[in-house]
Amino acid sequence: xxxxxxxxxxxxxxxxxxxxxxxxxxxxxxxxxxxxxxxxxxxxxxxxxxxxxxxxxxxxxxxxxxxxxxxxxxxxxxxxxxxxxxxxxxxxxxxxxxxxxxxxxxxxxxxxxxxxxxxxxxxxxxxxxxxxxxxxxxxxxxxxxxxxxxxxxxxxxxxxxxxxxxxxxxxxxxxxxxxxxxxxxxxxxxxxxxxxxxxxxxxxxxxxxxxxxxxx
Numbered sequence: 001x002x003x004x005x006x007x008x009x010x011x012x013x014x015x016x017x018x019x020x021x022x023x024x025x026x027x028x029x030x031x032x033x034x035x036x037x038x039x040x041x042x043x044x045x046x047x048x049x050x051x052x053x054x055x056x057x058x059x060x061x062x063x064x065x066x067x068x069x070x071x072x073x074x075x076x077x078x079x080x081x082x083x084x085x086x087x088x089x090x091x092x093x094x095x096x097x098x099x100x101x102x103x104x105x106x107x108x109x110x111x112x113x114x115x116x117x118x119x120x121x122x123x124x125x126x127x128x129x130x131x132x133x134x135x136x137x138x139x140x141x142x143x144x145x146x147x148x149x150x151x152x153x154x155x156x157x158x159x160x161x162x163x164x165x166x167x168x169x170x171x172x173x174x175x176x177x178x179x180x181x182x183x184x185x186x187x188x189x190x191x192x193x194x195x196x197x198x199x200x201x202x203x204x205x206x207x208x209x210x211x212x213x214x215x216x
Contacts, residue, residue: 078104119142135148
């Protein structure tokens, strides 16, 4: 609809040419399988006898080829974000051990499924040129040589501090440190949730930072 004259200009929708199924059915099946993790067999039970295994798998393969071009765009968008997160965890694929990597920003999420935890996976996403902003990680050494400033996750630091309290429960100096340090980390994490101006946020963040550095 033209916003000036309000005339309607019809056009043919973009579809998967020569596809046995429509866009809505294909999208629904893709979301159920790739987002919610449902098996193809379960999806076929839901969609009914008119949808076959071969037909739906062919659609998935075609969707995959269409989506291949999006990877480079997502990586470029990820690199330019001022706040980037990265993490990895053990993951089995077809019975083989490997790792699932996640690289995300408030607007972009990239998943990489690899057979290694090597830093070359992170390098593939982050590249070799200096990047803006910070990369938030859990202190895994594979990120140490990346071309970006690192910010350790406060939640992970808080867990480490709480472990200290459990490990040295009879040491008064450790207990005293934990009792004062843990609340500061919690305050820092909660700060982003306050409905305050940027100026007030920076003021409070600076105060918490100074308290953390002084105590440490």
